[in-house]
Amino acid sequence: xxxxxxxxxxxxxxxxxxxxxxxxxxxxxxxxxxxxxxxxxxxxxxxxxxxxxxxxxxxxxxxxxxxxxxxxxxxxxxxxxxxxxxxxxxxxxxxxxxxxxxxxxxxxxxxxxxxxxxxxxxxxxxxxxxxxxxxxxxxxxxxxxxxxxxxxxxxxxxxxxxxxxxxxxxxxxxxxxxxxxxxxxxxxxxxxxxxxxxxxxxxxxxxxxxxxxxxxxxxxxxxxxxxxxxxxxxxxxxxxxxxxxxxxxxxxxxxxxxxxxxxxxxxxxxxxxxxxxxxxx
Numbered sequence: 001x002x003x004x005x006x007x008x009x010x011x012x013x014x015x016x017x018x019x020x021x022x023x024x025x026x027x028x029x030x031x032x033x034x035x036x037x038x039x040x041x042x043x044x045x046x047x048x049x050x051x052x053x054x055x056x057x058x059x060x061x062x063x064x065x066x067x068x069x070x071x072x073x074x075x076x077x078x079x080x081x082x083x084x085x086x087x088x089x090x091x092x093x094x095x096x097x098x099x100x101x102x103x104x105x106x107x108x109x110x111x112x113x114x115x116x117x118x119x120x121x122x123x124x125x126x127x128x129x130x131x132x133x134x135x136x137x138x139x140x141x142x143x144x145x146x147x148x149x150x151x152x153x154x155x156x157x158x159x160x161x162x163x164x165x166x167x168x169x170x171x172x173x174x175x176x177x178x179x180x181x182x183x184x185x186x187x188x189x190x191x192x193x194x195x196x197x198x199x200x201x202x203x204x205x206x207x208x209x210x211x212x213x214x215x216x217x218x219x220x221x222x223x224x225x226x227x228x229x230x231x232x233x234x235x236x237x238x239x240x241x242x243x244x245x246x247x248x249x250x251x252x253x254x255x256x257x258x259x260x261x262x263x264x265x266x267x268x269x270x271x272x273x274x275x276x277x278x279x280x281x
Contacts (some may be wrong), residue, residue: 120187179192
């Protein structure tokens with residue numbers, strides 16, 4: 001952001017237009033998912049394991065508890081055999097406050113799986129690179145061959161590596177596309193990269209570029225924002241042409257609407273506004 005401000009100051013001083021759009025969307029790196037962490041310790045060891053959900057983490061802990069159940073047999077309220085219910089077994093062994101075993105304990109919690117990435121700044125008036133830009137990117141493509149056992153061959157175009165290799169484990173030719181490192185100019189305001197995949201003459205995936213951001217994306221942003229954030233989002237959407245306001249009824253309309261659709265935030269419908277989008281004929 002400081003680099004953008006510096007470039008803007010230098011360009012303005014020279015009487016030039018800054019080489020970037022005025023209205024952008026900040027997109028943080030996407031989470032790769034979640035994992036449930038089980039930490040268990042006693043006087044002899046500490047163990048950390050990862051699980052896909054809380055139930056499997058609890059089941060793992062209960063399996064340990066049942067293996068050492070004899071440690072608490074004979075205490076008040078403890079049955080001779082552990083319950084079949086995982087949560088009840090853990091509760092009886094560690095106690096409701098987890099203080100029955102002074103030298104033992106556990107914790108189960110969820111963690112976000114992070115991945116490499118950076119915050120992107122992409123224009124709200126997204127446009128896929130033109131023909132000349134695309135052809136130049138294709139000419140600049142590089143091939144990375146496998147040189148080590150832990151590497152795979154790939155072709156990289158505009159920051160997008162495409163791995164194609166023989167996988168002896170699955171006995172198949174595998175193709176893997178990684179979009180996290182794509183150049184900012186390929187990233188749409190919703191954080192996705194348009195992708196079309198063909199096998200032979202068959203299109204198996206088509207997520208083609210769109211001229212304008214999706215309307216449902218704007219709705220999702222507004223629904224998740226507080227009042228102050230909503231105001232900033234709307235200002236950015238108006239500046240980028242994603243929305244326009246009727247001068248007659250002040251209704252908000254999507255950028256692709258030629259005439260007012262009457263989507264008034266106040267809900268005063270129906271109405272007879274005949275206003276056209278500014279600049280339309």
